Amino acid sequence: MTTHGKVFRKLGFWTIGAIYFLILVGGIVRATGSGMGCPDWPRCFGSWVPPTDISQLPSNYKEIYGEKLKGEIEFNAVKTWIEYVNRLIGVLIGILVFGTFVSSFVSFRKKDKTIVLLSLLATILVAFEGWLGSKVVSSELHPVMITLHMILSVIIVMILLYAVARSYNYVVKIEDIADKSSLSFLVSAAIFLTTGQVLLGTQVREVVDKVAASMGEAMRTEWVANLGGKFQMHALFSMVIVLINLVIYYKIKKSISEKGILTRFTNWLVIVVGIELVSGLTLAYLGFPNFMQPVHLTLGVLAIGIQFVIFLFLNKERVFRSIAS
Structure with a gap:
């Protein structure tokens, strides 16, 4: 088992685990009604670090952010930060998936190009998943968009599971x-x-x-x-x-x-x-x-x-x- 092969497998497991954790967090977002805790994307209330108190927002924030929500927006710091943490985890997963691709290229570009191609595909799909997340917000949490967002997460998991399982075929009976x-x-x-x-x-x-x-x-x-x-x-x-x-x-x-x-x-x-x-x-x-x-x-x-x-x-x-x- 090569050193780089070990790195790929460990990084692959961490990445897959992180995606499952993101699915869990996404479920928490849905269960707590925090999906529109950040009414804009990619920023949250126009800032890269969302507010923790309503005093940090302009007095007319409902007019600014409530148009597409038909004016029905009330600032809730807990919901805002639940959604914001969800987005941060998504960014972290993007980094992990890209790192998995880099590791696959180093370890398997000569031995098994399939693993490299699958890791590259996962990286591309994660970028698309980020774009789809923006559409979930712009669609005001349309159920079809939410379902598509989750299905794509599952597809990414399956691709990475195949790549990691395939790499084990070289070292485990x-x-x-x-x-x-x-x-x-x-x-x-x-x-x-x-x-x-x-x-x-x-x-x-x-x-x-x-x-x-x-x-x-x-x-x-x-x-x-x-x-x-x-x-x-x-x-x-x-x-x-x-x-x-x-x-x-x-x-x-x-x-x-x-x-x-x-x-x-x-x-x-x-x-x-x-x-x-x-x-x-x-x-x-x-x-x-x-x-x-x-x-x-x-x-x-x-x-x-x-x-x-x-x-x-x-x-x-x-x-x-x-x-x-």
């Missing part, structure tokens, strides 16, 4: 499994279903926002009874997803005698899916506590990432075939 075809099909189905579940969850979140606005905080425990078919479908699919991941866990455990990296990821998958189920039950039966909503979303996206890595390792001969020239 991945367990062999006899019945790869059926397992690959199951894992592919799990990825498809979990992705659909996350997207459906974003729609349920929109329904929750509408129900919350109409019923108010005083009736929070009654919200779930008024969420309708999308919520019921989301709940039903959660049982299907738990079941298919348990089958994957059982079949991999049964097929492998010697524990290795694939076994570890399978263990983590069951743990994450289990915690995800608990967080969903907490939301449904405890009145949708704000702190649990971003956790629930992040765990769902994390499960997709782990499933994707398991799929890559199951098909290592095909997906990790080097095309370096």
Whole structure:
């Protein structure tokens, strides 16, 4: 394992972890209603460092920044800084992704150009993600723009996961499994279903926002009874997803005698899916506590990432075939 290869893998892990953290922070922004805490972009209330008190704003700040919000803007320092921290983390991730690309170029430009190209693609997409973030603000948090913003984050994670997993193929022995075809099909189905579940969850979140606005905080425990078919479908699919991941866990455990990296990821998958189920039950039966909503979303996206890595390792001969020239 080369020194630079180690640097790439470590930096790749930190970058992927940072993106997951950004997804969590993005969920916090949504759950706390802080999306328009900074009504302009890239600055916040016209400054690179946002105000901490209303006295730091001009007296007519509502006229200046409230036009596109139809005048409905009230300065809230907590919401402003939640959104601003979200943006700062986005900038940090941009730096990390670029650093990952540089490291990939140093380590793999001769050995595996695919890793370099994937890292470059991730860098380009992160820049596009920053631009898309500005459109989320200018669209006044349109639900479609928010969903696209999140989907692009997941795509960037998948690209980096592939690049880092591919680099491990050179230095770590991945367990062999006899019945790869059926397992690959199951894992592919799990990825498809979990992705659909996350997207459906974003729609349920929109329904929750509408129900919350109409019923108010005083009736929070009654919200779930008024969420309708999308919520019921989301709940039903959660049982299907738990079941298919348990089958994957059982079949991999049964097929492998010697524990290795694939076994570890399978263990983590069951743990994450289990915690995800608990967080969903907490939301449904405890009145949708704000702190649990971003956790629930992040765990769902994390499960997709782990499933994707398991799929890559199951098909290592095909997906990790080097095309370096």
